[in-house]
Amino acid sequence: MALSGIQIYKLLPQTNCKDCGFPTCLAFAMKLAAKQVELAACPHVSEESKETLAESATPPIRLVTLKSNGHEVKAGNEVVLFRHEKAFYHKPGLLIRLRDDLSTEELKKRVSALEAYAVNYVGISLTIDGYAVEATSGNAETFTSAIKNLREISKRPLILITKNVDIQAAGLGLLEGENPLLYAADNDNWEALADLAKKHNAALVVSGSSLEEVAELTEKIKGKGVEDLVIDHKARRLSDSLMFNTQTRRLALKKNFRPLGFPIISFPGDTDDSAKEGILATQAISKYAGFIVLDTYSPEFIYPLLVLRQNIYTDPQKPIQVQPGVYEINDPKPEDPVLVTTNFSITYFSVANEVEGSGLPAWLVVTDAEGMSVLTAWAAGKFDSERIAKDVTRFKVAEKVTRKLLVIPGHVAVLSGELEEELPDWEIRVGPREAVDIPAFMKQAL
Amino acid sequence: MPIEIPKDSWPGTVNIVTIGATAENGGTRSRTVTVGGEKTLPFLHFEAEIPYPPVTALEIKDRRPDDWSPLLLETWGEVMDNPGSWAKAAEEAGADLLQLSLSLTDKNGNPTTPDTAVAAVKDVLKSSGLPLMVFGPGQAEKDNELLVPIAEATKGERIVLGICEDKNYRTIVATAMANDHLVSGRTPMDVNLAKQLNILIHDMGLPLNRILMDPTTGALGYGIEYGFSAMERLRLAALQGDTMTQLPMIVTPGFEAWKAKEAKVGEDVPKAWGDWLNRAINWETTTAITLMEAGADILVLRHPENVRRVKMAIDELMTIPQTA
Ligand code: B12
Ligand code: SF4
Numbered sequence: 001m002a003l004s005g006i007q008i009y010k011l012l013p014q015t016n017c018k019d020c021g022f023p024t025c026l027a028f029a030m031k032l033a034a035k036q037v038e039l040a041a042c043p044h045v046s047e048e049s050k051e052t053l054a055e056s057a058t059p060p061i062r063l064v065t066l067k068s069n070g071h072e073v074k075a076g077n078e079v080v081l082f083r084h085e086k087a088f089y090h091k092p093g094l095l096i097r098l099r100d101d102l103s104t105e106e107l108k109k110r111v112s113a114l115e116a117y118a119v120n121y122v123g124i125s126l127t128i129d130g131y132a133v134e135a136t137s138g139n140a141e142t143f144t145s146a147i148k149n150l151r152e153i154s155k156r157p158l159i160l161i162t163k164n165v166d167i168q169a170a171g172l173g174l175l176e177g178e179n180p181l182l183y184a185a186d187n188d189n190w191e192a193l194a195d196l197a198k199k200h201n202a203a204l205v206v207s208g209s210s211l212e213e214v215a216e217l218t219e220k221i222k223g224k225g226v227e228d229l230v231i232d233h234k235a236r237r238l239s240d241s242l243m244f245n246t247q248t249r250r251l252a253l254k255k256n257f258r259p260l261g262f263p264i265i266s267f268p269g270d271t272d273d274s275a276k277e278g279i280l281a282t283q284a285i286s287k288y289a290g291f292i293v294l295d296t297y298s299p300e301f302i303y304p305l306l307v308l309r310q311n312i313y314t315d316p317q318k319p320i321q322v323q324p325g326v327y328e329i330n331d332p333k334p335e336d337p338v339l340v341t342t343n344f345s346i347t348y349f350s351v352a353n354e355v356e357g358s359g360l361p362a363w364l365v366v367t368d369a370e371g372m373s374v375l376t377a378w379a380a381g382k383f384d385s386e387r388i389a390k391d392v393t394r395f396k397v398a399e400k401v402t403r404k405l406l407v408i409p410g411h412v413a414v415l416s417g418e419l420e421e422e423l424p425d426w427e428i429r430v431g432p433r434e435a436v437d438i439p440a441f442m443k444q445a446l
Numbered sequence: 447m448p449i450e451i452p453k454d455s456w457p458g459t460v461n462i463v464t465i466g467a468t469a470e471n472g473g474t475r476s477r478t479v480t481v482g483g484e485k486t487l488p489f490l491h492f493e494a495e496i497p498y499p500p501v502t503a504l505e506i507k508d509r510r511p512d513d514w515s516p517l518l519l520e521t522w523g524e525v526m527d528n529p530g531s532w533a534k535a536a537e538e539a540g541a542d543l544l545q546l547s548l549s550l551t552d553k554n555g556n557p558t559t560p561d562t563a564v565a566a567v568k569d570v571l572k573s574s575g576l577p578l579m580v581f582g583p584g585q586a587e588k589d590n591e592l593l594v595p596i597a598e599a600t601k602g603e604r605i606v607l608g609i610c611e612d613k614n615y616r617t618i619v620a621t622a623m624a625n626d627h628l629v630s631g632r633t634p635m636d637v638n639l640a641k642q643l644n645i646l647i648h649d650m651g652l653p654l655n656r657i658l659m660d661p662t663t664g665a666l667g668y669g670i671e672y673g674f675s676a677m678e679r680l681r682l683a684a685l686q687g688d689t690m691t692q693l694p695m696i697v698t699p700g701f702e703a704w705k706a707k708e709a710k711v712g713e714d715v716p717k718a719w720g721d722w723l724n725r726a727i728n729w730e731t732t733t734a735i736t737l738m739e740a741g742a743d744i745l746v747l748r749h750p751e752n753v754r755r756v757k758m759a760i761d762e763l764m765t766i767p768q769t770a
Contacts, residue, residue, distance in 0.1 A: 082682070084675040119718035121667065216447050238762040242489055242739075250452045259447070275751075278728055279759045282735040286674070300720030303708075304666055304732040311671040312736075346668055350707070357714060373669070379634075436707050 003056045005033040011049040012042065019043055060252045061261050064203050064228045064290070066093070066130065066157035067179040073129040073157050075230070075263035075290025081249055087315040092284065093129040093291045094305060095159055097269050099136040100146035107146060110297060111153045119303050122320060122345040126306040128156075132183070132293045133171070135162035140170040147174050159183055159205075159293065165192040172200045181205060181291070183265075184232055190217055194224040203228035205265055211247060215259035229262045230291060236270050238283055245288040263290025274301060285309050320345040321371035326395045327352065332361040334402040337446045339431065339438075340388055341409060342369035342377050350435040358439035360446075363400060367391040374409045385415050389422035398425075405446070407431040453493050456685035460484040460743075461654050461692050462498070465543060465606055465628060466577025472602035472626065476575025479543050481743040482694040487681060488741050489763040499764045500738055501542035502753045503579065503746045505700050506532040508548050508558070508566035515710045517726050518748055529566045530573035539750035540757060543577040546570055548592055550583040558583070560595040567596050571603065579606035579630065579746075586614035597621040606630050606658060606696075612643055619650045630696055632660040635676040637683060641690045648690070658744065659693040665702035666733045673697070674740045681741035695741055699734035700748030731755050738763075 003011075009029035020041045022028040031037040032053075039045065039053055063077040073093035080086045096114055098107055111131070118125045131150060135143040143162065150158075151174065160171045161183040168182055180200075184207035185193040197204040206221060206229050208214035218229050233244035245264055251257040266289040268280035274296040284292050285308050294302075314320060324343045329352060341351045343366045355362050367388055369377035377383035388408070398404065404426040408415055410433030419428045432441045460482040467473025479501050485494035510519070510526040525531040529546065536544055548563050567580055580596055582589030593607050594617065607622050608630035615631065622629045631647055633639035640659055647657055661680055663673025683691040703709055709729045712722035719725055730752050734745050738759070745756055 082675070082678050083671070084679055117718060119716065211449050211451075212447050215449060219447070235767075237765060237767075238759060239489055239491065239765050240767045242763065243492055243767045246487075246490060247451050247492070251449065254452045255450075257449070275731070275755050276758065278731060279735050279755065282732050283739055286736050286739050298720055298724075299718050300722075300725035300728060303719055303725065304728045307667045308670070308732055308736060311667065312674070314671055316671070316675055376634075434705075436711060 003033065003053070005030040008032050008053065011045070011052055013044045013046075015044070017044065059261075060256050061249075061263065062227065062229070063090070064181075064230055064263050065179065066159075066181050066203060068130070068157045068175070069155045069178070071130070071156045073291075078249070078288075079253070081253060083312065084316050087317070088313045090290070091309050091313045092289045093157075094302070094309070095130045095132045095157075095291060095293050096128055096297045097132040097134055097161070097293050097295050098146065098150065099134045100139075100143045101137045102146070104145075104149050107149050108153060111150050114297055115154050115156075117299065117302070119299070119306060121307050121310060122349045123322070124310065126310065128297075128302065128306075130157035130159070132159035132161055135160075135164065135167045135171070138162075138164070138167070140167045143167050144170050144174055147171055157181075159291070163189055165189055165196060168193065169196055172196065172202060175200070179203060179228075181230060181265075183207070185217060185221060187213070187217070190221055191224070194221045194226050197226045197228075198224060203230060205230045205232050206262075207232040207234055209234050211244070211251070211260060215257075218259045218262065231260065231262050231264045232267075233264070236267065236280075238280060241266060241280070242283060242287055245284075249288045264288060265291040265293065267293045269293055269295030277301075278305070281305050282308060286312050319371035322348045322366060324366050324368040324391065324395075326397060326400065327364040327366060329355045329364055330359060330361040332363050334400065336361045336363060336401070337403070337405045337407055337429075337442070338363045338365055338392075338397055338401060339407045340365045340367060340392070342367055342372060342374055342383055344369065344371050344373045344377070347373050351438065354435045354438040355442070358442050360439070360442045362442070363397065365392060365395060365397055365406075374411050378412050378415075383412065385418035385422045388415070388419060392423060392426075405429060407446070409433070451492065454486070454685075456485060456494075456687075458485075458685045458687040458689075458692055460681075460684055460694055461657075463628065463655050463658060463694050465579070465604060467602055467604040467626075471604075473604060474571060474575075475577050475603065477577070478604070479577045484681075484685075484741075486685065488739055491766045496764065498743075499760050500743050500745060502540075502756050502760075503543045503545045503744055504536040504539060504541040504750070504753060505545045505547055505698075505746050505748050506536055506570070508546065508563065509553055511549070512553075514748075515704050515726060516712070517709070517723055518704060521749060528569070530569035533570040533574040533576070536750075537574040537576050540753045541576065541747075543579065543744075544570065544574060545579040545581060545746050547581045548583050550585065550588060557588070558592065560592055563592040564595050564599045567600060571600065577605075578603065579608060581608040581630075584609065586611075589614060590617040593618055594621045597625040597627050600627075601625040604628060608632070609660065610643065610647060612639070612646070615643065615647055616650065619647050619652050622656065623650070623652050628656040628658065630658040630660055632662055634662050635672045637676065637679050637691065640676075640680060641683075641688070644690045644693060654689075654693065657693055658696045660696045660698070663697050663699065663702055663733075663737055665699070665706045666729055666736070667708065668702070668706055670702075670733060670736060674736060677737065677740035677742065694743035696744040696746065697737045697742045698746045699730055699737055700746050700752070703730035703733040704748050727751050735759055
């Protein structure tokens with residue numbers, strides 16, 4: 001965990017020799033704490049202090065990256081237990097499990113569907129991150145052929161699932177130059193799997209039924225030189241996995257307990273009820289999982305989870321915003337109507353998507369409402385008649401149109417009178433309250 | 447390697463609130479619902495006992511709603527034409543309690559009158575033994591006009607009356623006090639606003655074990671993260687000992703999720719959204735479960751399948767881990 005300036009000062013020689021370029025060791029310590037200088041600038045630090053400082057500089061939860069040709073998925077490096085304390089940084093990877101005894105045809109069908117899958121949420125294209133191939137067959141040839149079939153279609157990162165070291169080795173042989181994740185090392189196979197992971201630069205899941213068991217294993221495996229570890233608590237029930245995930249996160253962050261300072265992997269797909277799977281995945285996203293392996297892959301199942309992940313991992317300090325300005329939708333002409341909304345991403349995209357979907361041309365004025373929704377901005381005084389009028393003028397909207405018709409959101413109908421005063425040569429029209437009703441409104445009323 | 451698990455020992459406890467009264471206690475309910483009492487964050491059995499699990503409510507209306515998703519209209523079918531039948535169906539679907547939301551107008555557009563509102567409430571009470579919450583249409587004057595006679599006509603039932611907001615709480619709180627009911631207060635996703643309203647309500651003399659708070663939430667994809675964090679912060683404040691945040695939390699994932707386009711609209715939507723019905727149900731499930739992980743005590747839902755799902759999740763979350 002990061003040390004304070006005073007704590008760092010205690011580790012320095014305290015001679016104030018100025019060789020580092022600072023007048024005192026304390027001044028240097030303060031700069032170090034603020035990460036504005038490198039420790040190397042002090043030539044006199046003891047080896048012991050160097051180690052302590054290096055240790056304190058490593059993140060309490062290791063960042064583990066799975067890589068393949070051109071794709072990667074990262075987990076770890078989190079610094080808080082609650083997102084409001086700062087933010088959650090690395091969205092958990094969502095990977096779909098494929099069992100190697102699927103027919104070639106079925107496997108290719110699923111992977112093709114998933115590769116084609118992308119859903120647009122507030123202008124961001126959301127997709128799954130990769131696949132977990134499980135050697136259900138217990139046969140190296142079947143396993144490798146499943147991986148080959150998958151790799152014909154997808155280049156995304158992989159998790160290889162089998163406790164059998166020979167089968168793992170066969171699978172890994174096909175993934176030269178990648179950094180996959182191997183599932184899983186336990187008390188029986190850890191040495192051989194650690195060697196394999198080391199040889200192939202793979203990350204390794206460490207699986208155990210108690211925190212103690214996992215911690216002992218991670219220490220032993222680290223001793224073999226494998227650092228990219230991921231924890232599997234074997235807990236599959238909601239209350240158990242919530243407990244393990246919370247305890248692991250707390251130990252890593254509050255106690256800087258290195259043996260558990262790794263991302264966690266969850267297997268919601270281990271249940272055979274897809275409703276339950278969705279619930280387990282929902283908990284995993286909000287409560288500390290780093291990689292999530294799913295079996296169900298239908299769009300109506302994946303889409304809510306992708307959105308939840310996006311929501312929980314947005315920075316609470318910065319609402320996602322779009323640039324204020326005039327947006328042209330469906331090639332508007334001077335006689336087409338002007339709609340006005342705020343620059344909160346969700347708001348903008350709800351409106352823009354509906355206008356676009358209507359097929360009717362319009363100008364969309366996005367005001368600077370400091371990234372707030374219509375009603376929030378209105379309540380906060382960031383979307384009132386004055387501000388709207390100011391942006392209409394600032395963006396020179398009047399020069400773009402011949403018909404001065406301005407449509408305001410139905411939720412702020414109260415603004416229409418004042419706006420008429422602020423923009424006397426415009427006709428102000430109150431639109432529907434919800435964006436869904438915009439197409440019908442445009443067809444009928446505009 | 448022995449590991450010492452970091453445990454927080456919180457000084458604060460969430461208030462215990464009981465909704466509904468059986469004949470013994472001056473009401474007519476066949477059972478009551480009790481929530482609150484948490485001494486730790488949601489479902490952390492290793493830290494403290496969790497005396498009362500969260501509960502599910504189903505939202506019903508005094509008449510067939512005009513603006514609900516067609517999927518919900520199809521699911522509930524004819525019972526929606528009569529609040530009593532709807533209440534009965536909701537009880538059969540497994541809800542722990544009911545939320546009756548009153549409409550602003552009748553189906554012909556005439557304002558809802560106190561008489562018809564009282565009749566609807568009585569019909570619900572007659573048809574179902576579940577504890578009840580009654581919420582006005584959400585306009586101050588109308589809410590007061592309808593809720594006062596309802597409170598009087600159901601004295602002693604320990605109904606939750608809503609919604610108290612900073613601009614409109616006095617009349618509702620007064621009638622709840624006079625008629626042995628409870629209230630629910632709502633503030634927009636802010637710890638301080640929630641506290642302020644709770645203080646105002648409590649200062650009128652209503653005991654804390656008769657107040658719920660609704661911190662407001664957004665649906666999945668429409669601001670849920672704000673609600674999630676506001677709830678986590680409120681619950682942390684409660685556990686840290688801040689009395690005016692120690693109220694059980696009620697949230698409305700049903701209302702929020704079914705307002706989202708993902709739930710409401712089936713045609714001309716991206717193919718990547720998948721099957722409409724399952725997507726809509728999942729939207730509500732995901733919203734509800736996320737809020738429950740943040741500390742919700744009462745989850746007001748709209749689709750019966752989600753009563754089943756959320757209850758299944760509650761059962762599992764209340765199963766004490768063996769190693770704890
Ligand atoms: C999330 C949220 C917040 C977040 C902010 C999120 C953000 N970036 O804007 C936070 C927690 C910060 C917040 C703060 C506040 N909030 Co707030 N918040 C909400 C909440 C829950 C959801 C808002 C949302 O994101 N909606 C989704 C977006 C997409 O909706 P939208 O912008 O309205 O857009 C829709 C329509 O308006 C329409 N539309 C949009 N543009 C256009 C344009 C045209 C032409 C047309 C036709 C249609 C149209 O299409 C969209 C989709 O249908 C609502 C309650 C709720 N559940 O709705 C309260 C709510 C908006 N907040 C409210 C309030 C009062 C506040 C605060 C003032 C509280 C306070 N005193 O501190 C603060 C103000 C902020 C500040 N001072 O900094 C009130 C507003 C009450 C009112 N009617 O005036 C609400 C309604 C809650 C309530 N019931 O009391 N809030
Ligand atoms: S070089 Fe090292 S010992 Fe000298 S003043 Fe700087 S910090 Fe202190």
